[in-house]
Amino acid sequence: MEALMKLLCLVGFVVLVLGIYGVESAGECGRGTTPDNEAFKLAPCANAASDEDANVSQSCCAQVKKLGQNPSCLCAVMLSNVAKMSGADPKIAVTIPKRCNIATRPIGYKCGPYTLP
Numbered sequence: 001m002e003a004l005m006k007l008l009c010l011v012g013f014v015v016l017v018l019g020i021y022g023v024e025s026a027g028e029c030g031r032g033t034t035p036d037n038e039a040f041k042l043a044p045c046a047n048a049a050s051d052e053d054a055n056v057s058q059s060c061c062a063q064v065k066k067l068g069q070n071p072s073c074l075c076a077v078m079l080s081n082v083a084k085m086s087g088a089d090p091k092i093a094v095t096i097p098k099r100c101n102i103a104t105r106p107i108g109y110k111c112g113p114y115t116l117p
Helices: 002-021 035-050 058-067 071-078 081-085
Strands: none
Touching (some): 035 058, 035 081
């Protein structure tokens, strides 16, 4: 019984330490970053994400192409708090990969309630 109590105490201690220091897991955009952090890289897309008639800049397309290699990250970025606060409209933002003529875009990928065209 004493050995069981020691084991439970050890397990509790490990859980406590991990809880205090946190265990960084890989999110949608990988280890060490968040969709909100990645959204700042899409600053060149601000106009294109809020106006479907706006031209999409080369720098925007380059960033979208890079993020689009991981569709779940691109989706999370487009729906992030930073994107929302910037005035991006998710219905318009999801059209950017197509407007950039990115051949490898994830056509039909479900991004929340939106589908990438």
